[in-house]
Amino acid sequence: MEINEFLGHLAEEFEDLGVFELTPSTILKNIPGWNSMHILLLVSMIDYRYHVLLSGEHLKAVVTVNDLFELVKEKQGEF
Amino acid sequence: MIIESIAYHFPEHQISISAASFDDEQQFNAHQTFVGTTVLYQAVAHQTASDLALKAAAELVSDVDLSTIDFLVFSSLTLDYHAPSTASILHKQLGLKASCGVMDLPVGCAGFPMALMVANGLFNTMGIHRMLVLMGEVPTRAVHPENSSVKNVFGDAGVAVLLTSSSFPLAFEFGNDGSGFSSLNVLRGGARLPMDVAYLESNVNTPWLNQFGELIMDGHGILKLTLTHIPNAVFALLDKYGLTLDQVDHVIFHQASNIVIDALQRKLNLPKDKVLNYLADGGNTISCGIPIAWAKAHEANRFSRGDKVLIFGFGVGFSWCGSILKVH
Numbered sequence: 001m002e003i004n005e006f007l008g009h010l011a012e013e014f015e016d017l018g019v020f021e022l023t024p025s026t027i028l029k030n031i032p033g034w035n036s037m038h039i040l041l042l043v044s045m046i047d048y049r050y051h052v053l054l055s056g057e058h059l060k061a062v063v064t065v066n067d068l069f070e071l072v073k074e075k076q077g078e079f
Numbered sequence: 080m081i082i083e084s085i086a087y088h089f090p091e092h093q094i095s096i097s098a099a100s101f102d103d104e105q106q107f108n109a110h111q112t113f114v115g116t117t118v119l120y121q122a123v124a125h126q127t128a129s130d131l132a133l134k135a136a137a138e139l140v141s142d143v144d145l146s147t148i149d150f151l152v153f154s155s156l157t158l159d160y161h162a163p164s165t166a167s168i169l170h171k172q173l174g175l176k177a178s179c180g181v182m183d184l185p186v187g188c189a190g191f192p193m194a195l196m197v198a199n200g201l202f203n204t205m206g207i208h209r210m211l212v213l214m215g216e217v218p219t220r221a222v223h224p225e226n227s228s229v230k231n232v233f234g235d236a237g238v239a240v241l242l243t244s245s246s247f248p249l250a251f252e253f254g255n256d257g258s259g260f261s262s263l264n265v266l267r268g269g270a271r272l273p274m275d276v277a278y279l280e281s282n283v284n285t286p287w288l289n290q291f292g293e294l295i296m297d298g299h300g301i302l303k304l305t306l307t308h309i310p311n312a313v314f315a316l317l318d319k320y321g322l323t324l325d326q327v328d329h330v331i332f333h334q335a336s337n338i339v340i341d342a343l344q345r346k347l348n349l350p351k352d353k354v355l356n357y358l359a360d361g362g363n364t365i366s367c368g369i370p371i372a373w374a375k376a377h378e379a380n381r382f383s384r385g386d387k388v389l390i391f392g393f394g395v396g397f398s399w400c401g402s403i404l405k406v407h
Contacts, residue, residue, distance in 0.1 A: 016112045035109035037338060040302050044342035047306050056299045 001050065001076070006069050009049055013041050024066035046072055080199050080249055081407040083241040085374040088134040089120035089234075089361055096231050110231060115337035116362035119234035121219045124287070128157040128215030129165045131237025133172055136213055139239040140173065149207035150180045152197055154190035154214045154366040156265070156395070157221075157291055158183060169213060188333045188394025189253075190214060190366025192402050195242070196251045202244040214238040216365040220287050221265050221294035228296050232336060234362035238370045251402045252316035256308060259397025262300030267292030298338075304397040305339055310346050313391060316401050324349060327403065328386040329376065331355045333393050334368030355381075366392070382406045 003024055011022050017033040028034065039059065046068075047053045052075040062068050096117050101107040110116075122131060132153065140148075151173075153166035160168075166181035186193050194212040201207055218233035266272045268291060282288045309332075317323060330353055332340050337358060344354045357372040364371060369390050376382050384406055391401035 016108065033105040033108065035106060035113070037109050037113040037298070040113065040298055040338050040342075043299065043302055044306070044338065044345065047342075048345050053303055053306055055303055056297070059299075 001069075001073060003066070003069055006072070007065065009045060010042070010065065013045050014038070022065065024064065024069065026065045027063055028065065028068070042068070050076060052076055080195070080202055080404075081243050081245045081247065082373070082404060083243050083407060084139060085241075085370050085377070086135045086139040086239045087367065087371045087374055088131050088138070088237045090122045090126060090131060090236075092121045092123055094119045094121055094234075100231060113336060113338045114232055114362075115356065115358040116231060116234070117359045119219070119231070119362045120236065122217045122235040126217070126235075127159050128155045128217045128235075128237065129153070129159050129169055129213075130215070131217070131235060132213040132215035132239065133169060133237070135237040136169070136173055136211065136239035139241055140211070143241065145174060146176050147209045148175055148179055148211050149205075150182075150198070150201055150210045151175060152182050152184055152194045152210070152212045154184040154186065154194050154212065155216055156185055156187050156190075156365060157215070157217045158185060165215075166213075173211075175211075186398060187365055187396065188335070188368075189392035189396070189398045189400040191238075191240075191369045192251065192390055192392045192400040193253070194240075194366075195249070195402055195404075196253065196400060198242050199249050199251070202242075208244045210242045212240040212242060214240075214366045214370065216367050218294060218363070218365055221291045223285060223288060223293055226293075226295075228298050229294050232363050233294070234364050236361060236364035236367040236371060238367045238374075240370055247405055249402055249404065250316065250319035251400060252312050252319065253398075253400040254308065254312060255399070256304060256397045259300070259304050259395070262297045262304060262397065263295070263395045265292045265294050298336075301335075301394070301397070302339060302342060305335075305393060306342060306346060308397070308399060309343055309391060309393050312399055312401060313347060313389070316389070316391075316403065320403050322387070322403065326387065327353070327389045329353060329355060329382065329388045331369050331372045331376075331388060331390045333391065334358050334372055335363055335394065365394075377406075
């Protein structure tokens with residue numbers, strides 16, 4: 001899994017938020033229009049594309065896009 | 080077993096969900112995308128779930144010979160009394176015969192398929208031929224106006240469904256994961272956590288919460304339980320029929336929210352137009368949602384005779400139940 005591919009998948013989920021720049025250091029909750037329900041969209045996407053089902057507990061320490069990327073990689077490694 | 084007909088009733092009081100319902104435009108946009116409700120209906124103070132079900136039932140049975148109805152199931156999480164059963168009260172109100180049996184089914188979001196499963200069992204083992212399944216839910220009674228995870232999501236409704244035995248065999252797939260307790264619950268007012276003076280006093284400005292308690296939902300927890308169990312359960316159900324998803328004409332999941340329905344549609348690789356979503360008008364009406372979607376699809380001429388419809392209810396518990404029926 002590459003970070004650029006991951007960024008692409010995230011950007012697809014955020015189409016409803018319009019155009020904005022998404023980088024590994026983007027802080028998720030600072031994305032313009034970010035709503036707690038976007039977390040659910042990420043959970044759904046990550047389950048679908050990466051077969052990792054994240055819980056609220058898992059996501060507590062996630063701040064940036066890169067944190068999320070690293071978490072998914074780590075969870076994929078557990079299988 | 081076949082569904083002969085369905086009638087539904089929404090209470091008169093409408094709540095229109097607009098940008099004015101939210102702190103800002105972005106929250107409204109997120110609501111439209113992720114929840115999807117535009118109008119909710121709310122029972123007034125003196126209306127109970129059974130009143131809504133009775134309205135639907137009266138319409139449904141207006142030209143039915145009531146002596147042909149052998150059993151009544153009432154699915155609701157908001158029953159009239161602890162005892163007697165609300166189904167017993169509805170039996171009297173409808174004027175059903177004394178040999179017509181009754182049963183309440185307070186199971187929530189999976190209530191409609193579970194009621195069908197009960198009906199299927201009775202048809203197959205008791206030699207009866209016609210049943211009435213009623214649903215009534217008033218979840219707005221349990222919604223705190225400051226709880227953003229449940230407000231603007233749930234609505235009240237009543238449904239009546241007339242079932243007849245047939246030679247078309249049905250299968251069901253069901254299950255439960257009790258870890259869902261913390262993700263969706265209404266804890267007050269039962270034996271484990273009675274309403275006490277402190278609780279009642281805390282609701283001076285929200286007195287309706289003293290009727291059934293307060294609905295708490297962890298949307299993330301429910302989504303995770305849904306994605307953990309429902310896709311596998313759908314495939315197990317298809318196996319029982321020897322069908323693939325391609326051979327099913329329509330899918331009706333519990334009408335929970337756009338995000339839950341869309342997540343399942345994506346995970347199961349279902350074409351969007353095969354998955355019915357009637358959340359906009361009425362919202363999440365617990366066990367009423369699947370039969371209302373069925374009735375609306377019928378009204379919109381989306382169903383043809385013989386179409387195979389996969390229904391799957393899931394939620395509070397976390398419990399689930401699904402089946403595949405043919406359109407009559």
